[in-house]
Amino acid sequence: MNKTAVKMTVNGQAVEGKAEPRLLLIHFLRDELGLTGPHVGCETSHCGACTVDLDGKSVKSCTVFAVQAEGANITTVEGMANADGSLSALQEGFMQEHGLQCGYCTPGMIMRAHRLLQENPNPSEAEIRMGIAGNLCRCTGYQNIVKAVRYAADKLNGQREAAE
Amino acid sequence: MSDTTEMTLEQREATIGGIGCSRRRKEDIRFIQGKGNYVDDVKLPGQVFGDFVRSPHAHARIKSIDTEKSKALPGVLAVLTADDLKPLNLHWMPTLAGDSQAVLADEKVHFQNQEVAFVIGEDRYAVSDGVQAVEVDYEDLPALVDPKRALAKDAPVLREDVAAKDNVGQGPRKHPNHIFTWDIGDKGETDQAFSGAAVTVKEEIFYHRVHPCPLEPCGCVASMDKIKGELTLYGTFQAPHVIRTVVSLISGLPEHKIRVIAPDIGGGFGNKVGAYAGYVCATVATIVLGRPVKWVESRIDNLSTTSFARDYHMTGELAADKDGRITGLRVNVLADHGAFNSHAQPSKWPAGFFNIVTGSYDIPAAYVSVDGVYTNKAPGGVAYRCSFRVTEASYLIERMIDVLAQKVGVDKAEIRLRNFVKPEQFPYKSCLDWEYDSGDYHTALNKVLDAVGYKALREEQAEKRKRGELMGIGFATFTEIVGAGPSRNCDILGIGMFDSCEIRIHPTGSAVARLGTKSQGQGHETTYAQIIATELGLPSDDITVEEGDTDTAPYGLGTYGSRSTPVAGAAAAQAARKIRAKAQKIAAHMLEVAEGDLEWEIDRFKVKGLPEKTATMKQIAFAAYQSVPEGLEPGLEAVNYYDPPNFTYPFGAYLCVVDVDRLTGEVKVRRFYALDDCGTRINPMIIEGQVHGGLAEAFGIAMGQELTFDENGNIQGASLMDYFLPTAVETPVWETDHTVTPSPHHPIGAKGVGESPNVGGVSAISNAVVDAFAHLGVTHMPMPHTPWRVWKQCEALGIGE
Ligand code: FES
Ligand code: FES
Numbered sequence: 001m002n003k004t005a006v007k008m009t010v011n012g013q014a015v016e017g018k019a020e021p022r023l024l025l026i027h028f029l030r031d032e033l034g035l036t037g038p039h040v041g042c043e044t045s046h047c048g049a050c051t052v053d054l055d056g057k058s059v060k061s062c063t064v065f066a067v068q069a070e071g072a073n074i075t076t077v078e079g080m081a082n083a084d085g086s087l088s089a090l091q092e093g094f095m096q097e098h099g100l101q102c103g104y105c106t107p108g109m110i111m112r113a114h115r116l117l118q119e120n121p122n123p124s125e126a127e128i129r130m131g132i133a134g135n136l137c138r139c140t141g142y143q144n145i146v147k148a149v150r151y152a153a154d155k156l157n158g159q160r161e162a163a164e
Numbered sequence: 165m166s167d168t169t170e171m172t173l174e175q176r177e178a179t180i181g182g183i184g185c186s187r188r189r190k191e192d193i194r195f196i197q198g199k200g201n202y203v204d205d206v207k208l209p210g211q212v213f214g215d216f217v218r219s220p221h222a223h224a225r226i227k228s229i230d231t232e233k234s235k236a237l238p239g240v241l242a243v244l245t246a247d248d249l250k251p252l253n254l255h256w257m258p259t260l261a262g263d264s265q266a267v268l269a270d271e272k273v274h275f276q277n278q279e280v281a282f283v284i285g286e287d288r289y290a291v292s293d294g295v296q297a298v299e300v301d302y303e304d305l306p307a308l309v310d311p312k313r314a315l316a317k318d319a320p321v322l323r324e325d326v327a328a329k330d331n332v333g334q335g336p337r338k339h340p341n342h343i344f345t346w347d348i349g350d351k352g353e354t355d356q357a358f359s360g361a362a363v364t365v366k367e368e369i370f371y372h373r374v375h376p377c378p379l380e381p382c383g384c385v386a387s388m389d390k391i392k393g394e395l396t397l398y399g400t401f402q403a404p405h406v407i408r409t410v411v412s413l414i415s416g417l418p419e420h421k422i423r424v425i426a427p428d429i430g431g432g433f434g435n436k437v438g439a440y441a442g443y444v445c446a447t448v449a450t451i452v453l454g455r456p457v458k459w460v461e462s463r464i465d466n467l468s469t470t471s472f473a474r475d476y477h478m479t480g481e482l483a484a485d486k487d488g489r490i491t492g493l494r495v496n497v498l499a500d501h502g503a504f505n506s507h508a509q510p511s512k513w514p515a516g517f518f519n520i521v522t523g524s525y526d527i528p529a530a531y532v533s534v535d536g537v538y539t540n541k542a543p544g545g546v547a548y549r550c551s552f553r554v555t556e557a558s559y560l561i562e563r564m565i566d567v568l569a570q571k572v573g574v575d576k577a578e579i580r581l582r583n584f585v586k587p588e589q590f591p592y593k594s595c596l597d598w599e600y601d602s603g604d605y606h607t608a609l610n611k612v613l614d615a616v617g618y619k620a621l622r623e624e625q626a627e628k629r630k631r632g633e634l635m636g637i638g639f640a641t642f643t644e645i646v647g648a649g650p651s652r653n654c655d656i657l658g659i660g661m662f663d664s665c666e667i668r669i670h671p672t673g674s675a676v677a678r679l680g681t682k683s684q685g686q687g688h689e690t691t692y693a694q695i696i697a698t699e700l701g702l703p704s705d706d707i708t709v710e711e712g713d714t715d716t717a718p719y720g721l722g723t724y725g726s727r728s729t730p731v732a733g734a735a736a737a738q739a740a741r742k743i744r745a746k747a748q749k750i751a752a753h754m755l756e757v758a759e760g761d762l763e764w765e766i767d768r769f770k771v772k773g774l775p776e777k778t779a780t781m782k783q784i785a786f787a788a789y790q791s792v793p794e795g796l797e798p799g800l801e802a803v804n805y806y807d808p809p810n811f812t813y814p815f816g817a818y819l820c821v822v823d824v825d826r827l828t829g830e831v832k833v834r835r836f837y838a839l840d841d842c843g844t845r846i847n848p849m850i851i852e853g854q855v856h857g858g859l860a861e862a863f864g865i866a867m868g869q870e871l872t873f874d875e876n877g878n879i880q881g882a883s884l885m886d887y888f889l890p891t892a893v894e895t896p897v898w899e900t901d902h903t904v905t906p907s908p909h910h911p912i913g914a915k916g917v918g919e920s921p922n923v924g925g926v927s928a929i930s931n932a933v934v935d936a937f938a939h940l941g942v943t944h945m946p947m948p949h950t951p952w953r954v955w956k957q958c959e960a961l962g963i964g965e
Contacts, residue, residue, distance in 0.1 A: 037198020
């Protein structure tokens with residue numbers, strides 16, 4: 001099948017590649033760019049393991065064609081660390097609150113939680129649960145994921161207050 | 165002499181970070197940065213892909229397979245069918261249960277989505293095209309879906325390949341669709357208990373067909389180096405060493421030319437114990453093509469083909485005196501094993517550990533009989549987060565004791581307290597032949613009753629019932645049996661179910677430990693290091709734990725059935741103790757005293773009576789490579805293969821409170837209190853995480869998960885659109901608690917915990933739902949308790965509107 005040139009910004013870097021029209025964004029990220037943080041758990045947009053941030057929205061990259069992401073600005077879990085290389089508040093929160101076990105859902109969860117906290121910096125427990133409802137985890141029972149997101153919210157809010 | 169001499173004892177303990185501390189996990193740092201290495205992340209030079217053509221029919225004869233169009237497509241490299249595998253004798257493979265299983269359908273298909281051909285191509289998309297283009301001509305046959313019909317005279321014969329055999333690996337058969345009969349217990353004594361009983365109860369209890377559905381599906385990358393004649397197989401293997409032996413036995417490649425690597429695994433829960441057709445086909449394909457071949461199943465493939473769990477049609481009966489003291493238990497089971505008897509389990513018994521069915525109760529007489537049959541469904545099964553058939557057994561007894569309580573009018577907590585094995589009876593020999601190592605069931609349940617304010621809950625329930633509202637309180641006071649297992653009871657392919665640990669201490673006092681198990685999220689890199697840290701007095705941080713590479717790790721039987729801590733954890737402690745024994749000799753030499761003059765303290769040996777004369781483990785490590793006493797080999801390492809003397813028997817007391825909306829059938833879990841006793845606790849944070857996760861899985865099973873089939877054997881809802889995986893919104897909040905009753909035979913007293921919450925959780929939730937209807941005369945409601953079914957129950961009782 002004919003391939004089309006695609007360009008996008010991924011984790012702050014301009015990237016180019018060639019893609020068949022039917023190539024899914026998740027496969028472009030994983031197979032072409034070698035970004036294996038986002039995972040495939042279903043390919044039917046139910047599990048959220050493939051979640052990335054695309055132009056300021058959480059998207060399931062198994063349900064987006066690579067060519068649809070032409071010109072987009074994408075962040076994957078590999079782009080989540082702070083500018084100085086230290087762990088972001090969310091990454092730290094997942095580790096401190098034991099918000100992961102097998103780690104397969106984690107990159108998607110972190111990306112979804114990242115967008116959630118942009119939209120709602122101070123979410124209640126119910127809002128966190130609703131906010132991550134598109135991301136399945138088979139290991140943790142979610143309780144510690146909720147805590148991890150709360151940990152990050154508190155840390156980021158603290159930093160914001162200190163800066164003001 | 166040491167960098168830790170100025171520290172207090174507490175500070176030194178804290179530096180070690182050993183058993184009992186909730187240290188953060190070593191594995192997290194890679195996962196939170198997207199740097200895990202799961203099988204689909206493996207990318208070898210020249211790698212190609214493979215995928216299956218699958219049968220749309222549940223039962224059909226294959227008239228012809230035309231692969232020409234497929235092979236002509238750009239990017240398609242080869243298509244394999246059973247006929248291609250036949251010359252290699254790989255079109256069928258043996259199962260652990262003594263049956264055989266088709267790798268690619270040979271003349272017939274026996275379940276929907278069965279593997280019919282394997283297409284190999286340059287990339288995933290070319291392979292999809294190739295799969296579409298294979299033309300298979302089928303002659304549809306009547307499907308056998310209901311196991312209760314399997315043994316009928318006029319039932320269609322499924323397995324023509326074994327129809328004439330009087331044994332398919334597990335004893336005599338009585339019908340071409342029959343696999344085995346297994347019974348245990350004293351039938352006469354049990355019958356007697358029933359005939360003289362003041363009270364008897366009986367209930368049909370079906371444990372439905374479910375699937376472990378880890379978030380990462382199964383897959384592998386097989387790579388043959390034709391020059392060296394070496395095969396490397398990466399895959400989602402809960403038991404990599406066993407896979408190596410199996411591959412060697414069925415492929416004929418010598419075992420030393422095979423390297424099996426289980427990289428990071430995205431959850432297993434039993435799904436990744438078995439050997440699947442994809443592994444075999446990818447292996448054949450790499451041998452044929454000389455290029456690495458990757459196979460990763462889709463979610464639909466996963467749910468419909470690689471392993472299922474349960475599908476047990478049980479009839480339970482209890483006999484008791486008028487106060488509800490149980491005098492006898494009788495259980496009959498019809499087990500639906502699907503198309504091939506390929507259950508992945510290590511015991512010598514066809515129903516695994518089902519005879520733990522007497523549970524936590526002191527039952528004098530019991531008799532169990534299980535019949536396994538073939539149906540046109542995916543083969544299996546596996547133990548979905550439990551020891552094989554333990555969840556079924558526990559569900560049966562936990563349901564039945566509630567049925568009995570209702571019959572005799574005794575409170576459901578009280579009837580348990582009356583029947584529990586008493587603390588002074590341990591080690592307790594059950595009438596079905598287990599020897600429970602330790603337990604204190606009364607303390608556990610009483611602690612839960614106090615913590616939740618049980619009396620007040622029952623009062624609230626009584627009030628609500630007066631108002632026509634439905635509230636249920638459910639218990640599970642279960643006993644698990646884990647740590648498979650003593651080699652007299654358990655083996656795989658004749659290999660005893662030991663596990664292993666090899667520890668090497670480096671000169672500067674850090675270490676690497678390699679074990680025969682394989683974590684799928686349980687946190688072994690952290691917890692094994694904690695065990696070794698405590699035993700050797702070296703900081704957890706300085707101990708690297710490796711698993712999953714058969715070239716480096718010692719042989720072990722893998723991770724399932726909560727066996728890692730009971731077996732490999734024991735091996736870790738024993739290997740460390742060997743090292744400490746040698747270290748003591750070196751320390752005596754360093755300090756110029758006799759070995760017996762030394763005592764161990766956290767991280768060092770001290771000369772008795774001369775507390776300032778010490779040698780820390782770190783110092784000893786260096787000395788081991790520099791100046792060992794005469795007659796002693798240099799170096800500091802050890803390996804231990806641990807064959808456990810017995811299983812371990814973790815237990816728990818769970819309480820669940822539900823509110824049921826009689827107009828919608830919706831069940832809300834208002835409270836769930838889980839007390840677990842897994843003996844010595846290595847890392848409480850990880851234990852709690854395991855309990856949360858297991859309970860969430862139990863909630864899914866009890867409330868919605870089910871694989872069903874229509875009358876033609878079409879699987880219904882094998883995608884995440886239909887198969888219920890709870891999200892954060894439905895999942896209840898879990899309260900956890902514990903007691904500690906160490907295992908007397910385990911080196912550190914630990915029992916294993918990962919599966920207890922699944923075993924206990926399902927019963928507690930289901931019991932709570934039924935309890936909400938108990939005052940209306942309801943004794944049992946089949947799982948899963950979906951709103952529709954619960955509402956149907958309300959409707960039948962005339963309270964649905
Ligand atoms: S893989 Fe994209 S949602 Fe599951
Ligand atoms: S940590 Fe395993 S799926 Fe979430």
